[in-house]
Amino acid sequence: GAVVSQHPSWVICKSGTSVKIECRSLDFQATTMFWYRQFPKQSLMLMATSNEGSKATYEQGVEKDKFLINHASLTLSTLTVTSAHPEDSSFYICSAHRYEQYFGPGTRLTVT
């Protein structure tokens, strides 16, 4: 149990376009989901906390207008990277909380 999926697993997009990443808890409901970003050979950094039915809470330094988070249901949170630029290229990992955080497999975003 406690499986979290992410879609897509990898995506390549052109600079200036927007990309949506989905995070789903497959076998449990999660009122809280988290989004992390990991640059190559670096640690995971929390970007935002997503609560179902309310606005996400962003960490300091994360642009909320650039990284749009929607948690419309108890099993789905989405992260949209708007007007993506090459510096947004990274590995994005979500987690869903039930007693503890269960991590998705990650989405590798490359912006050309």
Added chain:
Amino acid sequence: AQKVTQAQTEISVVEKEDVTLDCVYETRDTTYYLFWYKQPPSGELVFLIRRNSFDEQNEISGRYSWNFQKSTSSFNFTITASQVVDSAVYFCALNTDKLIFGTGTRLQVFP
């Protein structure tokens, strides 16, 4: 402030050697959780262990063991008889109001 320090950036060992990964944390909270995760090249985080701040009992699980010492704020992880499949990046993490990861230790096990 909450902080997790993994001073070892990279460790290389030969198969069957024992290896210890160090983790030192900082927090003023009295209630917290500590974690170890493994991240293989695929990128997916693999949960290894969770410890709460009130449980200082060491734990052994197969070839893995963990030494939690509140007096030194350390939560070290030992792999005995390492194998090539153990090659990965290992993260120590601290959870108080949010989950904070250390910088990770890249372990390479050579045959």
